[in-house]
Amino acid sequence: MIKTGEYNTLKVLRQVDFGVYLDDGAEGILLPKRFVPANVKPGDELKVFVYHDSDDRLIATTQKPLGILGDIVKLRAVSVTPQGAFMDWGLMKDLFVAKSQQLTGMLPNGEYLVKIYRDEQTNRIAATERFDNTLSNDLLNVKLLDLVNLIVYRRTDIGYVVIINNEHTGVLHHNEIYRSIGVGDKFEGFIKKIYSDNKIDVAAGKPGYQRVEDEAGKILRLLAENDGYLPYYDKSDPEEIYEFFGMSKKTFKMTVGNLFKQKKISLEKTGIKLI
Numbered sequence: 280m281i282k283t284g285e286y287n288t289l290k291v292l293r294q295v296d297f298g299v300y301l302d303d304g305a306e307g308i309l310l311p312k313r314f315v316p317a318n319v320k321p322g323d324e325l326k327v328f329v330y331h332d333s334d335d336r337l338i339a340t341t342q343k344p345l346g347i348l349g350d351i352v353k354l355r356a357v358s359v360t361p362q363g364a365f366m367d368w369g370l371m372k373d374l375f376v377a378k379s380q381q382l383t384g385m386l387p388n389g390e391y392l393v394k395i396y397r398d399e400q401t402n403r404i405a406a407t408e409r410f411d412n413t414l415s416n417d418l419l420n421v422k423l424l425d426l427v428n429l430i431v432y433r434r435t436d437i438g439y440v441v442i443i444n445n446e447h448t449g450v451l452h453h454n455e456i457y458r459s460i461g462v463g464d465k466f467e468g469f470i471k472k473i474y475s476d477n478k479i480d481v482a483a484g485k486p487g488y489q490r491v492e493d494e495a496g497k498i499l500r501l502l503a504e505n506d507g508y509l510p511y512y513d514k515s516d517p518e519e520i521y522e523f524f525g526m527s528k529k530t531f532k533m534t535v536g537n538l539f540k541q542k543k544i545s546l547e548k549t550g551i552k553l554i
Contacts, residue, residue, distance in 0.1 A: 281308070281337065283329050284348030284397060284404035289339070291323045301327065301339055310339040331403050333372060345369045348404060351394045351430055351445055353463025356385045366393065366406060380407035392432070392463050414448050416477040421447065421470050424486045429468040431460055441468075441481060449479035456483070458521055484530065494526050494534045499543065499553070507553035512546065 281287055281303050289301035289308070299315050300307030310327060319325065327339035328347070345368045346352035354366040357373055364385040365373035376385065376393060385391060394410035397403070421427060421443060429451070430442040438452040439460065451468070460466075472480040484490050501524070502509055511520055513535075517528040524531055535551055538544045545552045 281329055282348075283331065283337065283402075284395065285329070286326055286347065287329050287339075288324055288326050291319060291321050291325065293321055294319075301325065303337070308337050308339050310341070314339075314341045316341065328370075330370070330372070335403075340370060342370055346395050348395055348397060349445060351392065351410065351442055353390050353392050354406070355390050356387055359385055359387050366391075368395075368406075374404070374406050376406045376408070380405070380409055382408045390463065392430075414442060414446060416447050416479065419447060419473070419477055419479075420444070421473075421479070423470055423473055425470045426485060427468055427470060427481065429466055429481060429483070431462050431464045433462060443470075443479065443481065447479060449481040451481050451483065455481075484526070490530055490533075494524070494530055495538055497524065497526075498531075498534055498538065498551075502544065502551070502553040508547075508550055510550040512548075512550055 289303065292300045292302045292307045296312075297309075298312040299310050299319060301310055308329060310325070316325070325341070327341055328344055329337055329339050332338040345354060352368075354368055354374065356364045356376075357367045358365045361378070363375055363377040364381065365375055368374040374395070376391075391408060393406040393408055394413065395404060395406050396410075398405045427443050428445070429449075430445075431451075432440045432442050432448065435450070438450055438456065441449050441451050443449050449470075455471075466483055467485070468481045468483045469486045470479060471482045471486075485493055511523065511531070513532055515528070520526070520528045520531050526534070535544065535546070539546055543554055545554055
């Protein structure tokens with residue numbers, strides 16, 4: 280069963296001058312010559328992305344789109360018509376967003392957060408800005424301290440609403456943000472708190488001492504690369520710490536304290552030193 284809008288692993292049926300045909304249980308799906316890896320022969324298996332071309336024929340590519348079926352991604356509008364907008368998603372054919380699937384009207388070169396879906400009428404892969412009703416916290420598939428994938432959805436007075444694993448929403452509070460972020464940004468985080476009404480607070484990075492263990496190696500490496508000394512300590516500015524180490528000041532202090540207890544570093548008046 281071929282899955283359009285997704286990756287498929289298919290066997291090479293036959294070679295032709297303009298590419299190879301892949302086994303779909305029928306006549307085969309064309310993988311154009313420009314996308315065929317070197318030395319491919321009949322019987323080999325290839326991982327390809329399958330979608331409809333401009334003539335509504337199934338076609339395969341080894342190009343990697345910016346998103347697949349079900350993904351929520353930020354894409355750029357390359358052209359706009361009265362019928363809708365065409366978004367660049369990294370393939371030869373642009374992704375269509377019908378006028379009825381737009382919130383405020385798209386403009387050329389504008390960037391928009393959309394969800395990739397299959398249009399029931401045409402069976403083609405398309406995108407929509409109207410995906411809010413696909414996000415629900417009624418039945419949660421996450422629990423406290425779970426690592427999750429986050430997408431920045433919109434800004435609020437207390438922080439940012441984020442999309443969790445493409446299915447739930449949560450809040451990333453201002454005091455948990457240590458760098459500039461914007462709508463559409465993606466990063467890893469964890470479930471910090473779940474309320475009785477299933478509302479969720481999240482934080483960026485990894486929880487507790489798991490995060491400390493990950494960051495300890497980074498600090499030791501940076502110390503070794505800088506002659507064993509770095510001019511950062513518990514009085515350093517949080518933004519300076521984040522810019523250099525890529526971690527919050529809280530994580531930095533926890534990690535430094537852990538390394539000090541392990542006698543791997545010493546604490547100096549204005550920095551830390553490798554032992």
